[in-house]
Amino acid sequence: MATISSLGVGSNLDLATLLTQLQTAESQPLVALQAKAKSYTTKLSAYGTIQSALSTLQTAAKKLGDPALFQNVTGTPTVSGILAASATDASAAGNYTIDVSRLAQPQTVISAGQADSKTAIGNGKITIDFGQITGGTLDPATGKYTGATFTADASQPAKSITIDPTNNTLEGIRTAINNAKAGVTASIVNDGSGTPNRLVLTSSTTGEKSSMRISVDGDAPLQGLLNNDPAGTQNLKQTSVAQNALLNVNGIDVTSSTNTVKEAIQGATLTLVNTGKTGLSLKENTASVKTAITDFVNAYNALQSTAKSLTAYDATTKTSSALTGDSTLRNLQTRIRQALTTPQSGGDMKVLTEIGVAFQKDGTLAVDSTKLDKALSTNLKAVANLFSSATGSTGGYGKQIDAIVTDLNTGALKVASDGVTSTIKQLDTQYDAMQVRVDSTVARYKAQFNQLDVMINSMNNTKAYLTQQFNAINGTKS
The missing domain is CATH 1.20.1330 (f41 fragment of flagellin, N-terminal domain)
Structure with a gap:
């Protein structure tokens, strides 16, 4: 169409x-x-x-x-820089006098220096357990005890770490201890001497029960580097003693294994920052x-x-x-x-x-x-x-x-x-x-x-044709 x-x-x-x-x-x-x-x-x-x-x-x-x-409850110390306090129990509200005589700290021990941190030392198994050192005398110069007793803390199981040819350098031992998550942080410090590389071991927790006893079952050089029993052979030097925090609250002596002291004031938490004496106002x-x-x-x-x-x-x-x-x-x-x-x-x-x-x-x-x-x-x-x-x-x-x-x-x-x-x-x-x-x-x-358009267009065309034809016929007759 x-x-x-x-x-x-x-x-x-x-x-x-x-x-x-x-x-x-x-x-x-x-x-x-x-x-x-x-x-x-x-x-x-x-x-x-x-x-x-x-x-x-x-x-x-x-x-x-x-x-x-x-x-x-909000806590406001009268002397800044000694402690912070907070509480979630309105019964803790009141005024207190607090004397912080000692902060809690972890034990730190260091090894003898090594000439090269990448040289193999020896293979064996390191065992670390934690406990408390009592009695005896500590020589500040050598960092070693005489006549002390070490009592293991049963709540902190001993940790064992394997040292083999893949990790028997000072750097490898450091990494192995850290990867074992044994409750100890290991690092290497260079003291600038002829044998500058020292392994530094720090307990991950504070308190007097965070002291370390380290024993090595293995090669003699590894034993000579790390064997350390506060009551026996000590090849490491203690530079920081494991100790509890000591404070006095309104005349009452308080001991804490950490510097976050909970419930010394019922319902309150004290965060110790430094030693010193301060008043403390706890208000709702x-x-x-x-x-x-x-x-x-x-x-x-x-x-x-x-x-x-x-x-x-x-x-x-x-x-x-x-x-x-x-x-x-x-x-x-x-x-x-x-x-x-x-x-x-x-x-x-x-x-x-x-x-x-x-x-x-x-x-x-x-x-x-x-x-x-x-x-x-x-x-x-x-x-x-x-x-x-x-x-x-x-x-x-x-x-x-x-x-x-x-x-x-x-x-x-x-x-x-x-x-x-x-x-x-x-x-x-x-x-x-x-x-x-x-x-x-x-x-x-x-x-x-x-x-409709097509039809009308067709009709228009027909009309035009017929008109043309009629005009032609009329023209012929004339």
Whole structure:
């Protein structure tokens, strides 16, 4: 069948414009579906915004629901540079005098110098065990004991290290000891002498039970380098003695194998830095609690503000927001507010207004800082019970709001979001099906217009031919 390259050329009619107008008319249902899908997409995005605001509220609630927040104690030494202190038990609060007379340290021993760290020394098995050196006399010049006793610590099993031709140099021995993770750190120090390379062994732990006893079963040179028994043959020089930390807390002597001293003050940890005497003030960290409460109030108000903007109605333009009249959001707000206005049980304080947190006429929360400060300073335990009851319990506003948000995210809000998502998918399917129908209808119109164009063009050609013939006949007669 004959065709026309451009619609309307054959008939001299504006068929292209007419086809466009028909296509626009046929596509109106598609426009309606697009608008509907857009509204649902906007609603889904709004639910996402609500979920984000709820997440912020839940984070703030979790913090208040953690009992550790209210047990946090800050330590302030009167003299800096001696120790640091922290506590997670409010019972540790108080003032202390602490005198650190000695820090804990590990034992360090060094070998005789070797001319070359890459020359083979000998093969064998090195055994290292740990324990305590008692009695005897230590010669500071030689770093060796006379008349001492070594008592192995059963809680620290002996470690064995094999030295063979693959690692029997000073460097190889160093690497083998470190790779064995035997509780010893090995290094090589060059002292600049004629035999400068010295193997340095340092216990990985501090305390008087971190002294090393090293025995070698193997070649004589290896034995001569490393055999070291504080109660017998000593081929290594001790440069640092294994010792406990010694301190006095309020007149009571305390010993610790490490410089991190736990429970010398019940519920507190002291980190020793240097020797010296200092006062220490341990106080309940009410500032962090106040910040957490303020953050919770701000998170709740942010949720309210978000909800307000998503449900607003502009009477002038008669325009609704994404969640105007949405029951899911309304029920969500109601559940959270009801939880925050339900009195807690089992404590001196039962409602938020007792700590200066109160609802305003616009539905937001406000904090009376003076009243909150007083509550925190006079009865922190009651404030703690208000937000976070005993471990394992579900009482306390912090725990309850945390649980409600989890329930909403996995329940009502998820159901609503999933419903909107399902509707959007259905609209997409409808749109695709309708697009096929519109395309088919427009294609039919176009084919009909093309036929019309061809027909009129043919008629015009016939007319022109007949006119020519009639003119010729008339010319002949004349």
